Amino acid sequence: MSNNMKKALGAIVIIALVAIAAGMFIHDKLEENKKNALDDDTPGYEVGKGSPQSVGLEKPAPDFTLNTLDGNPLTLSDLKGKKVILNFWATWCPPCKDEMPHFQEYYEKYAEEDNVEIVAVNYTLNDKMASVENFVKSYDLTFPVLLMEEEDVRETYKVYTLPSTFFINSKGVIEKQVLGPLDLDTLRNYVTALE
Known part of the structure; x- marks a missing residue:
């Protein structure tokens, strides 16, 4: 495998890891907002x-x-x-x-x-x-x-x-x-x- 291919593969792995981390963060925030909305005692x-x-x-x-x-x-x-x-x-x-x-x-x-x-x-x-x-x-x-x-x-x-x-x-x-x-x-x- 050439150095250029290794660099490209490394960049793809880093991008994928960042995307996964961002997705997990967004999911956690949505779940937190959902929980807070459900815990709110005052509708409307x-x-x-x-x-x-x-x-x-x-x-x-x-x-x-x-x-x-x-x-x-x-x-x-x-x-x-x-x-x-x-x-x-x-x-x-x-x-x-x-x-x-x-x-x-x-x-x-x-x-x-x-x-x-x-x-x-x-x-x-x-x-x-x-x-x-x-x-x-x-x-x-x-x-x-x-x-x-x-x-x-x-x-x-x-x-x-x-x-x-x-x-x-x-x-x-x-x-x-x-x-x-x-x-x-x-x-x-x-x-x-x-x-």
């Missing part, structure tokens, strides 16, 4: 007042009217006097799928007692009606599901992340805005803190 991420994604905490929730799956209009301001969990979601969103059973369980167990209405706004701009209907049926959702077929509500509420959830008090004021999936305990804690 609260949006602060100064965030560019904040729609305006401690301000009245922007009003809108959208149709339900049945074709009936629902206006947000008609729910004044009740606490409202306003959730934006899509059928193709894995975290939305994860949180929906928690929303349904909350609705069945606590909505009446807590004077709460859940309003789930489907991102119908990118969903097919049949997909929405199948999703609602497969999760046995009994709270109102609204269809967002135009951009205006998404833009008004700055919905750039799905799921996005707004906690609105009985006076119609947004108290919390949360990005990411929620579980039953977190829903209950947020609602209990509302006026």
